[in-house]
Amino acid sequence: MAIDPMSEGPGPAISPRTRARARHILDYYYIGPARDDRVLEIWGYSDRMTYAPGDSVALHVSTTAETWELEIGRDGVAYEPLYRAKGLTGRHHPTPADCSVVGCGWPVEHRLTIPSDWRPGGYLVTFRARRGDDAVEEHHLILVRRAPDLPAAPYLLVCATATWVAYNCWGGSNAYEGIAGPEGNAFSPILSLNRPWTRGFCKLPEGAPRALPDHPPRPGEMVRYPYMEWAYAYGYSKKYASAGWASYERLFARWAEASGYPVDFATLHDLHSDPGLIDRHRCLIFVGHDEYWSAEMRDRVDRYVEAGGKVARFAGNFLWQVRIEAEGRRQVCYKYAATRHDPLMGTPEAHRVTGAWEAAPVNRPGCQTFGANALRGIYAGLGNCAGRGAGYTVYRPDHWAFAGTWLGYGDTLGRESRVFGYEVDGLDLAFRDGLPFATGADGADPAIEVLAMGLAANVEADHGTWGETRYIGGEDAVFRSLSLTGMDTAETRASAARGNGVMIHWQRGKGAVFNAATCEWVAGLARGDLQVDRTTRNVLDRFGGTQD
Numbered sequence: 001m002a003i004d005p006m007s008e009g010p011g012p013a014i015s016p017r018t019r020a021r022a023r024h025i026l027d028y029y030y031i032g033p034a035r036d037d038r039v040l041e042i043w044g045y046s047d048r049m050t051y052a053p054g055d056s057v058a059l060h061v062s063t064t065a066e067t068w069e070l071e072i073g074r075d076g077v078a079y080e081p082l083y084r085a086k087g088l089t090g091r092h093h094p095t096p097a098d099c100s101v102v103g104c105g106w107p108v109e110h111r112l113t114i115p116s117d118w119r120p121g122g123y124l125v126t127f128r129a130r131r132g133d134d135a136v137e138e139h140h141l142i143l144v145r146r147a148p149d150l151p152a153a154p155y156l157l158v159c160a161t162a163t164w165v166a167y168n169c170w171g172g173s174n175a176y177e178g179i180a181g182p183e184g185n186a187f188s189p190i191l192s193l194n195r196p197w198t199r200g201f202c203k204l205p206e207g208a209p210r211a212l213p214d215h216p217p218r219p220g221e222m223v224r225y226p227y228m229e230w231a232y233a234y235g236y237s238k239k240y241a242s243a244g245w246a247s248y249e250r251l252f253a254r255w256a257e258a259s260g261y262p263v264d265f266a267t268l269h270d271l272h273s274d275p276g277l278i279d280r281h282r283c284l285i286f287v288g289h290d291e292y293w294s295a296e297m298r299d300r301v302d303r304y305v306e307a308g309g310k311v312a313r314f315a316g317n318f319l320w321q322v323r324i325e326a327e328g329r330r331q332v333c334y335k336y337a338a339t340r341h342d343p344l345m346g347t348p349e350a351h352r353v354t355g356a357w358e359a360a361p362v363n364r365p366g367c368q369t370f371g372a373n374a375l376r377g378i379y380a381g382l383g384n385c386a387g388r389g390a391g392y393t394v395y396r397p398d399h400w401a402f403a404g405t406w407l408g409y410g411d412t413l414g415r416e417s418r419v420f421g422y423e424v425d426g427l428d429l430a431f432r433d434g435l436p437f438a439t440g441a442d443g444a445d446p447a448i449e450v451l452a453m454g455l456a457a458n459v460e461a462d463h464g465t466w467g468e469t470r471y472i473g474g475e476d477a478v479f480r481s482l483s484l485t486g487m488d489t490a491e492t493r494a495s496a497a498r499g500n501g502v503m504i505h506w507q508r509g510k511g512a513v514f515n516a517a518t519c520e521w522v523a524g525l526a527r528g529d530l531q532v533d534r535t536t537r538n539v540l541d542r543f544g545g546t547q548d
Contacts, residue, residue: 030169030172031169031170031198031199031235031236031237032095032099032100032170032171032172033062033095033099033104033171034064035094035095036064037064037092038064039064040064040065040129040130040131040134040135040136041062041063041064041129041136041138042061042062042063042064042065042068042090042127042128042129042136042137042138043061043062043063043127043138043170043196044059044060044061044062044109044125044127044138044140044196045059045060045104045106045140045193045194045195045196045197046058046059046060046125046140046142047060047108048142049142049143049161049193049267049269049270050142050143050144050145050265050266050267050269050270051114051142051143051144051145052114052144052145052146052147052148053114053115053116053117053118053144053147054113054114054116054147055113055114056111056112056113056114057111057112057113057114057142058108058110058111059108059109059110059111059112059125059140060104060106060107060108060109060194061091061106061109061110061127062091062092062093062095062104062106062109063090063091063092063127063129064090064092064129064131065090065129065130065131065136066089066090066131067086067087067088067089067090067129068088068090068127068128068129069084069085069086069087069088069127069128069129070083070084070085070086070088070110070125070126070127070128071083071084071125071126071128072084072112072123072124072125072126072142073123073124073126074118074119074121074122074123074124074144075121075122075123075124075141075245075250075253076119076121076122076253076254076257077254077257077258079124082115082118082123083112085110085112088109088110089109090129091109093105093106093107095171097172097179098172098173098179099171099172099192099195100168100169100170100171100172100173100174100178100179100188100191100192100195101173101188101190101191101192102192103192103193103194103195103329104171104192104194104195104196105194114144116147118144119144120144120145120146120153120263120264120265121143121144121253121257121265122141122142122143122245122249122250122253122265123141123142123143123144124139124140124141124202124203125139125140125141125142125202126138126139126203127139127140138196138199139197139199139202139203140196140197140202141197141201141202141245143159143265143266143267144265145264145265145266146264152264152280152281153262153263153264153281154262154281154282154283154544154545155256155261155262155263155264155281155282155283155284155285155540155544156263156264156265156266156277156278156281156283156284156285157249157252157253157256157263157264157265157266157285157286157287158266158267158268158270158271158278158284158285158286159245159249159265159266159267159268160243160248160249160268160286160287160288160289160290160291160292160315161267161268161269162268162269162291162292162293162294162297162322162324162331163242163243163288163289163290163291163292164197164201164243164244164245165191165193165292165331166191166243166291166292166320166322166331166333167198167239167242167243167244168191168195168197168198168201168239168243169198169237169239170195170196170197170198170199170237171195173187173188173191174187174188174191174239175187175188175189175191175292175333175335176239187335189332189333189334189335189337189341189342189354190330190331190332191330191331191332191333192329192330193269193328193329193330193331194329197244198237198239198240199235199236199237199240200231200236200237200239200240200244200246200247201237201239201240201243201244201245201246202244202245202246203246204236204240204246204247205234208227208230208236208240208241208247209226209227209229209230209241210227210241210247210418210520210523211227211241211242211382211421211422211519211520212381212382212390212418212421212422212520212523213225213226213381213418214418216381216387216388216389216390217384217387217388220463220465221465222465222467222468223383223384223387223460223465223468223470223471225382225383225471227240227241242289243288243289247288248287248288248289248519248522249287249288251287251522251523251525251526252285252287252288252314252522252525253265254526255522255525255526255536259537261540261544263285264281266278268293268294268297269324269328271296271297271300271301272294272296272297272324272328273324273328275300277300278300278301278304278309279304279309281309282309282310282543282544282545283309283310283311283312283540283543283544284301284304284309284310284311284312285312285313285314285540286311286312286313286314286315287314287315287521287522288314288315288519288521288522289315289316289317289423289519290313290315290316290317290318290519291317291318291319291320291374291423292319292320292322292331292333293318293320293321293322294321294322294323294324295321295351295352295364296324298364298369301369302368302369304511305508305509305511305512305513306508306509306510306511307509307510307511308509308510308511309511310511310512310513310514310542310543310544311370311511311512311513311514311515311543312514312539312540312543313370313513313514313515313516313517314516314518314521314522314536315516315517315518315519315521316377316423316424316425316501316516316517316518316519316520317374317377317378317423317424317425317519318357318366318369318370318372318373318374318425319356319357319366319374319375320333320335320354320355320356320357321333321352321353321354321355321356321357321362321364322354323352323354332354333354334353334354334355335354335355335356336355336479338353338354338355339353339355339360339361342354342355345361351363351364356374356375356483357373357374358373358374358375358442358443358483358484359375359482359483359484365442365443365444366425367427367438367442367443367444367445367448368443368444368445370425370513370515370517371427371444371445371448371502371504371506371508371513371515371517372425372426372427372444372501372502372504372515372517373425373426373427373442373443373444374423374425375480375483375484375499376425376426376427376428376442376499376500377423377424377425377426377456377499377500377501377502377517378423378424378456378457378458378476378480378499379421379422379423379424379456379457379458379460379472379476379499380420380421380422380423380424380454380455380456380457380501380518381418381420381421381422381520382421382422382423382471382472383460383470383471383472384460384461384462384463384470384472385456385457385458385459385460385461385472386421386454386455386456386457387461389415389420389421389454389455390414390415390418390419390420390421390454390520391412391413391414391415391416391418391419391420391454392412392413392414392419392420392452392453392454392501392503393410393411393412393413393452393453393454394407394408394409394410394411394412394413394451394452395409395410395434395435395436395450395451395452395453396435396449396450396451396452397409397411399449399451399505400538400542401451401503401505401514401535401538401539402451402535402538403534403538404534404538405530405531405534405535406531407531409434413452413531413532413535414521414524414529414531414532416529417523417524417527417528417529417532418520418523418524418527419516419518419520419521419523419524419529419532420454420501420518420520421518421519421520422519422520423518423519424454424456424499424500424501424502424517424518424519425501425502425515425517425518426453426456426499426500426501426502426517427439427442427444427448427450427500427502427504428440428441428442428444429450429453429500429502435450436450436453436502437450438450438504445506445508447506447507448504448505448506449504449505449506450502450503450504451502451503451504451505452502452503453500453501453502453503454500454501455498455499455500455501456498456499456500456501457497457498457499458472458476458477458480458496458497458498458499459472459473459474459476459477459497460472460473474493474497477493477496477497478493478496480496481493481495481496484496501517501518502515502517503515503516503517504517512543514539514543521536
């Protein structure tokens, strides 16, 4: 979510010039077309994100090499190369300066048909080019769903593609920074899907740091953000740790496949465009950083759950409403500038303004769909934002979700595997007899069961460490204060600086929702945390079967 790329730090120990350079390094690293034939490069994107067997895939590719190669493989427990093409003619196409907003406009350079034996999953598309001793490789991703004439899997993993689009900085702009946008070009409210994914969204080397450091900082140490340092050193987008297949959905897909759970695949954009997509499945699964949704996406999940569907949400930061336009190839979100710049303000469609779900004029708290609110939570384990936590405290250990976990009241879940963060969703809570309850003051159903929780912060703590420059400033707390109270006073800002993250179970209509309300749950699965693993299996076994 971060608004302010950097706080002002503890004082005069850092010069303004040094601080400005650090701000540039941390917040912006250009990845995109060189627009120079002398630079060896290859980039590509597809006409869609999801395909079924028999569908035609159109690849739009631009390269400065005379020839290029293509490889496509299923990115499962083991990578399976399934398609190769070599000696393809290379063409270097002009790219608009504002390609992140209007798209690249490259022609189709290669087509293939999805074979009937390709299994559901994520498929890594590798583009390779060479010039003499120089070689370059870039990546794209497509999803393959089960053929429509085959029985559906009980589980549907819905990839957080609206968040992928929002964080995709390829070509110069995304929803956080760049070359186009209101108020100083801080971000672009309009983003095109007709462009490549930024480096790190589709494939990452082993050992690439996650958003949360592997271990909390020791007292007295300067706060650090290893993923940003790594991205800058190796030429990846720093947003790789915030969104994309490689950091989130891939980890869950590999775990589910290894664990024997039959899973079909779709995107949020599929959910937006196909009202009946989810009805064939018993359980919808959302994982990772899942921040941006359209009203249509929400409407369909709401109806699905009320009619008896189950939702297993191992994801966090359900914050922004978006609009999907141009037949699904353009995404709009004015975010913090929505009330000043979104053209729907002041119209009968003002409820579709692309701001925070909890704020006016949208006024549709996220807890009414998933049982938790983004603006009641936010940062945990990131830098000095509740940086020495990263686990849940268990309050209702007798709940079926914790069966076989050896967890008791007051025990901590997932601290060692760092699952709680980097952004979490929370609730307005009251404690009675040592147990947390949803008050309903934030729009939540008081029947929601809070199983576990942790604390979050919206201002990064200043411990007075010399030379330290912190990433999260005070602007998030200001925005939350204004959104929830309509005021920005010392008292409301102090309240807005504090948050929580909850794990909930909610019997809703004929269906049910389990929400871990954290981005980093998949880290526990990837790191073999037995208690996180057992909790995940408990939820999937119950929701994917015939139990209520």
